[in-house]
Amino acid sequence: MKSGPAEGKPQVEGYAGEGAAAGAELAAGLAVLAGELTGLVSGLIAAGPVSFDEIEQQVSEQGRELLRKAAQLVLDVQAAGERRLAGVADAAGVPRTRVERGHARTVVSQLGSVVIRRLAYRAPGQPNLHPRDAVLNLPVRRYSWPVQQAVVRYVLAGAYEQARQFLQAAAGITIGKQQLEQIAAEAARDAPGFYPSRPAPPCAAGLPLVISADGKGVAMRPEARRRRGAKGPGQRVRTFAKRRGTGEKDGCKRMAETGVVFDVQPADGPPRTPEQIMTRAPGEPPVPGPKAVGRWYTVEITASRAETISTLFDQAERRDPGHTRTWVALVDGDRHQIDVIRAEAASRGITITILIDFIHVLEYLWKAAWCFHPPRDPAMETWVTAQGLDILHGRAGQVISRITALAAANPPKPGGEHAKIIRTTLAYLDAKQPYLDYPRALAAGWPIATGVIEGACRHLIHDRMGITGARWSLPGAEAILWLRAIRANGDLDAYWAYHIAQEHHRNHLSRYQNSQALAA
Numbered sequence: 001m002k003s004g005p006a007e008g009k010p011q012v013e014g015y016a017g018e019g020a021a022a023g024a025e026l027a028a029g030l031a032v033l034a035g036e037l038t039g040l041v042s043g044l045i046a047a048g049p050v051s052f053d054e055i056e057q058q059v060s061e062q063g064r065e066l067l068r069k070a071a072q073l074v075l076d077v078q079a080a081g082e083r084r085l086a087g088v089a090d091a092a093g094v095p096r097t098r099v100e101r102g103h104a105r106t107v108v109s110q111l112g113s114v115v116i117r118r119l120a121y122r123a124p125g126q127p128n129l130h131p132r133d134a135v136l137n138l139p140v141r142r143y144s145w146p147v148q149q150a151v152v153r154y155v156l157a158g159a160y161e162q163a164r165q166f167l168q169a170a171a172g173i174t175i176g177k178q179q180l181e182q183i184a185a186e187a188a189r190d191a192p193g194f195y196p197s198r199p200a201p202p203c204a205a206g207l208p209l210v211i212s213a214d215g216k217g218v219a220m221r222p223e224a225r226r227r228r229g230a231k232g233p234g235q236r237v238r239t240f241a242k243r244r245g246t247g248e249k250d251g252c253k254r255m256a257e258t259g260v261v262f263d264v265q266p267a268d269g270p271p272r273t274p275e276q277i278m279t280r281a282p283g284e285p286p287v288p289g290p291k292a293v294g295r296w297y298t299v300e301i302t303a304s305r306a307e308t309i310s311t312l313f314d315q316a317e318r319r320d321p322g323h324t325r326t327w328v329a330l331v332d333g334d335r336h337q338i339d340v341i342r343a344e345a346a347s348r349g350i351t352i353t354i355l356i357d358f359i360h361v362l363e364y365l366w367k368a369a370w371c372f373h374p375p376r377d378p379a380m381e382t383w384v385t386a387q388g389l390d391i392l393h394g395r396a397g398q399v400i401s402r403i404t405a406l407a408a409a410n411p412p413k414p415g416g417e418h419a420k421i422i423r424t425t426l427a428y429l430d431a432k433q434p435y436l437d438y439p440r441a442l443a444a445g446w447p448i449a450t451g452v453i454e455g456a457c458r459h460l461i462h463d464r465m466g467i468t469g470a471r472w473s474l475p476g477a478e479a480i481l482w483l484r485a486i487r488a489n490g491d492l493d494a495y496w497a498y499h500i501a502q503e504h505h506r507n508h509l510s511r512y513q514n515s516q517a518l519a520a
Contacts, residue, residue: 096121134508217253266445274392
């Protein structure tokens with residue numbers, strides 16, 4: 001025996017095709033569908049031998065229409081069985097005392113357009129309420145959630161025009177570029193709250209925890225670029241009115257800050273040695289190094305670098321709330337970034353080791369080598385290898401003294417390019433000595449290069465945002481970057497389910513005084 005509805009709550013219709021009218025409509029609709037399917041198969045057989053691609057094309061095209069009609073039949077039978085609910089009121093408590101049939105809206109699905117009919121609950125001077133919209137969780141836009149999900153997947157992979165063409169070819173749906181942009185922006189609206197709502201990812205106890213951040217420029221529309229102050233004394237001013245001069249930039253880009261948190265899985269076997277890193281013969285396979293596991297990415301184009309780094313610390317603390325693991329920060333040498341990391345760690349009571357990317361150090365050594373050797377001299381490589389070995393062994397001070405002595409023995413031309421390079425290299429090595437503890441890093445099995453974050457800047461930002469001719473609005477760039485980061489984390493499906501749940505509450509449940517019965 002069925003129990004009655006709870007007192008004071010709206011009665012939620014359980015769409016089981018109850019009633020003679022709904023049952024008759026279902027039977028008639030199924031008979032029509034069966035007849036059309038029989039006609040499709042019989043027609044193909046009667047056509048005689050045809051190529052498989054012709055069969056596939058006709059079945060695909062006509063079969064999609066049959067499936068659309070099947071979906072429409074389900075919706076029509078449900079609409080015929082929809083019963084009037086008692087006690088429907090909006091979130092402000094205003095009751096809806098009048099109910100009208102015949103209210104319909106069209107939704108574009110992957111199968112084609114369908115019409116959804118439902119009861120409208122009305123009150124003078126108030127917007128209509130449609131409880132069945134909440135039960136079906138209809139989107140505000142005319143495109144169904146699966147269509148919008150397909151849009152997101154397409155626009156994350158390529159340009160909007162390509163996404164439009166793919167959607168047209170795959171489902172026969174035509175959506176304009178501006179609508180695609182709006183769908184993507186709306187799809188990303190719940191990204192900021194997604195990860196705080198999820199549990200921390202599991203990881204093996206005791207693994208080192210690494211954070212790293214870097215930036216990549218994105219070409220923006222004029223209104224989306226950061227404001228620049230007036231030129232100060234000594235700053236370059238524009239030389240020509242219609243074109244850029246030497247060293248001048250148009251300033252069309254805005255930096256997108258990328259961050260990553262990952263666990264370090266040490267390599268099997270003994271730790272790598274400086275000699276294995278610097279003196280590997282051509283063609284010889286490299287000694288296996290540590291692996292980055294459990295990568296988590298974030299990308300921000302509206303937030304500052306300090307805010308992005310704070311987000312990285314938040315995520316890292318979710319993995320190590322007790323601060324019992326070894327924390328390492330891999331950086332490229334940017335002084336402001338180092339200061340922000342140190343300040344953030346100090347404010348949270350975290351002990352963190354900051355390491356400069358060794359590849360950046362080698363680039364400075366190569367520039368210095370050009371100052372002390374003739375062009376294309378093979379001895380340059382030997383010299384750079386020797387200096388790199390010393391730095392990896394913890395003898396950066398000796399390298400500084402050696403470069404200083406070479407510059408004194410062979411003074412470069414004052415004010416020349418070599419003098420500038422030598423001065424910059426010495427200043428860099430001297431300032432970064434506290435962050436060149438490579439002996440400790442190698443002994444502990446830590447990474448000493450920023451390949452993970454540099455790769456992320458390429459595949460998260462440049463591969464999509466750097467399409468030739470693309471100029472981004474701030475909301476559009478932010479949405480695409482957030483969603484690409486979520487996809488890179490392997491969480492796009494989980495995020496979409498979370499987003500749909502948030503949309504259900506935002507668009508439907510929040511409009512009713514008693515939403516629990518509607519969500520049942």
